[in-house]
Amino acid sequence: MLLYYAKLWWVVALRGIFAVLFGLCAFFAPIATLAVLILIFGAYAAADGVVALAMAISGKERDGSDRWILALQGVLGLGIGALTLFNPAVTALSLLLYIAAWTLATGVLQIVAAVRLRKEIPNEWWMILAGLASIALAFLLLWNPVAGALAVLWMIASWATVCGILLIGVAFRLRRAHHDHLHGKPLAA
Known part of the structure; x- marks a missing residue:
């Protein structure tokens, strides 16, 4: 699974960059962002789904048993x-x-992927933290759904920025693993 993710490290980085950009837009233009939040979120979720599905479909390795995690993220x-x-x-x-x-x-799916990667990549906790940040946002939204729209927007912006930064961190780890594999170095356990 590590080699599959490592080959597509740049896609993980792209997902992180898109999330950070969305978060920054929501912080620095809250009124405009709030007015178009529905369209921005719909486009972001669809684009993230397409990227995750592309990652799941593009793998040609024999061990494709773990691609269902990405495929499910994409369908969602x-x-x-x-x-x-x-x-x-x-x-x-x-x-x-x-x-x-x-x-x-x-x-939850990011945590599942991180647990599956724990023996193949050092510091898989980056992905676990991204998963925990997503779960924390979900519980905050469910706890008080009538809260002010601006507060909700800031929670979403914070979540997108944090998850984006964490995914970029995962991408750098995957890039290093891909580079090591290409140069014949053993993968870190």
């Missing part, structure tokens, strides 16, 4: 993105539930 992202984009009026209130369900499921 595409589904939530489609629901958000096709129901903008209804989504205004239910968006919090969509985001909570998506971040909860994605967080």
